[in-house]
Amino acid sequence: MKSSFVFILTLIVGLMLEALTFPETLLWYRPEWALLVILYWVIALPFRVGVGVAWVLGLMVDLLQGGIIGQHSLTYVIIAYSCAVFYKRLRMYHRWQQGIFVALLISLNQLIDFWIDFYAGNAEPTLMIFMPALITGLLWPWSFIVLRSVRRMYSIR
Amino acid sequence: MFFEGKVSALRFAFLVFLSIMMIWGDARHSVFFPFRPYLSWLVTPIQIVVTMPQKVISWSFEHLASREDLVSENQSINQELLVLRSRLQKLDSLRAENVRLRELLDASQKVEEKIIMAEVIGFDQNAYSHKILIDKGFSTGAYVGQAVLDATGVLGQVVETSAYNSRVLLIADASHQVPVQLSRTGFRSILRGVGDLRRMELLSVPHSADVKKGDILTTSGLDTRFPSDYPVGVVRAVRHVPGKPYADVDVVPLAQLARSRHIMLIDKSERVIE
Numbered sequence: 307m308k309s310s311f312v313f314i315l316t317l318i319v320g321l322m323l324e325a326l327t328f329p330e331t332l333l334w335y336r337p338e339w340a341l342l343v344i345l346y347w348v349i350a351l352p353f354r355v356g357v358g359v360a361w362v363l364g365l366m367v368d369l370l371q372g373g374i375i376g377q378h379s380l381t382y383v384i385i386a387y388s389c390a391v392f393y394k395r396l397r398m399y400h401r402w403q404q405g406i407f408v409a410l411l412i413s414l415n416q417l418i419d420f421w422i423d424f425y426a427g428n429a430e431p432t433l434m435i436f437m438p439a440l441i442t443g444l445l446w447p448w449s450f451i452v453l454r455s456v457r458r459m460y461s462i463r
Numbered sequence: 464m465f466f467e468g469k470v471s472a473l474r475f476a477f478l479v480f481l482s483i484m485m486i487w488g489d490a491r492h493s494v495f496f497p498f499r500p501y502l503s504w505l506v507t508p509i510q511i512v513v514t515m516p517q518k519v520i521s522w523s524f525e526h527l528a529s530r531e532d533l534v535s536e537n538q539s540i541n542q543e544l545l546v547l548r549s550r551l552q553k554l555d556s557l558r559a560e561n562v563r564l565r566e567l568l569d570a571s572q573k574v575e576e577k578i579i580m581a582e583v584i585g586f587d588q589n590a591y592s593h594k595i596l597i598d599k600g601f602s603t604g605a606y607v608g609q610a611v612l613d614a615t616g617v618l619g620q621v622v623e624t625s626a627y628n629s630r631v632l633l634i635a636d637a638s639h640q641v642p643v644q645l646s647r648t649g650f651r652s653i654l655r656g657v658g659d660l661r662r663m664e665l666l667s668v669p670h671s672a673d674v675k676k677g678d679i680l681t682t683s684g685l686d687t688r689f690p691s692d693y694p695v696g697v698v699r700a701v702r703h704v705p706g707k708p709y710a711d712v713d714v715v716p717l718a719q720l721a722r723s724r725h726i727m728l729i730d731k732s733e734r735v736i737e
Contacts, residue, residue: 318509325506325513327585330660330721334590356471361478369506371588372596372623372630375495376485383482387475426490427638429591430658 309462316343316456317363325370334434337442338412340367340378341385345408346453348386351463352393360386377422381415388414401447409443500601503625510628514584514598576690577730579604581611583723584628593636593660595619597726600627608688610729616694616717617641617682618726633720634695635660643695644683648673651683654695660720663696665712674701674712690729 320343328336340363347355364379371378388411389396396404416435423429456462488494495502528536579599587594599605601624609621611631619639623630632639637658643665644651650673653666668674678698684691696714703710 321506321509322513324588325509325585328588330586333588336588357475357478361482364482366506366509369499369503370509372594373587373589373592374486375489375499375502376482380479380482380486383475383478387471390471422486422490423589423591425486430637434590 309460312456312460313462316453321366321370324367334437335441336438337445338415338438341382341412341415342442342445342449343453344382344386345389346450348389349393349396350457352390356390357383357386374422374426377419381418384418385411385415401450404450405443405446408446409439412439412442499623500625507625507627517584579728579730581726581728583726593633593658594622594630595633597629597631598627599728600625600629602626604730605629605728610689611726612693612729613718613723613726615719616696617689618718618720618723620688621728635663635716635720641689641695642683642685643680645674646679646681650674654680654714661715663714663716665714668710668712670703670710672710674698676700680714
């Protein structure tokens, strides 16, 4: 009971970070907070957390940011699924290698995001779309450590 | 629940399909438009918690300010008030004269619009769209399509409301256009945002049109949303490129699109046109 409450709390913290306002000039350097959280849980508990949770979280992010509904749901589902397919291999990796993998996945996320924005008619092509992927990849080892200690402290299984 | 065999792949495919249908429906047909106010209830608690620290900080700045600061601020505001009052005196006589002249011409008469004050509490975290989040929702009378101004000019329009928040699309967003009029010549055109907060474009300006650097653009009121005669932008440069059918006119928005904190929503339903 308590463990599932803490689990939901981590997702809510991810959403809150997502809702936090970043300065206009640093907008391209914003990490994908919610993805950091969901990817950790997909790797740690692949039998409990999967595409369904990712979809719901994506929908919440869409509502929070007032974007196209379904945009983040789609990208989160794709990223969570690719992570779930590789979870055994990912657990073997060093944290930095995981970070590189996460950065690659988030590059894919950014690309799909860009396509959807382009389809909706409000995007200009720029290589800056890959900046969040880099930042999130660099943040991964730390978020991994934090979330792992949370998981162990409350023995979330 | 389990990522083994067909089940997860099927679920994945289903969710991807569902999301694509939602994107298509939302972007092309706005099917979620009527439900957004209710759906946003889901995230309202998160928004309230996230904007709390900012509100606490601004509240404490207001309430814990030092005496000297308050006195000096009070003085400067009083001076400004005096200047504005003297201008208003002139304006009153001008308004009376305007009404008389309009009566002579049998022209329509405008009544002032009702104003709702609001505060900016955030802006859109998508780098492609220029929207801001404000702290007034439909519970305080904000509605979709409402024009939004700041102290210096037109800021944008409300595109989404929930109970306590609204989203305002800025005039500089690439998907936004506003009908304008040159205050010097009365030349009408449409001002288009290009996705840059410091630059906008005037559409379809013939090479022969009398448009100069420094001209002020005001809303023309020919649309159904923006009330007329509010300043929007000032012309920065006019370029005539040989071979192009129209002149390139760069406009700088007058509103502080990136910086304003206190904004006004214009309630057009109060407006009376005789």
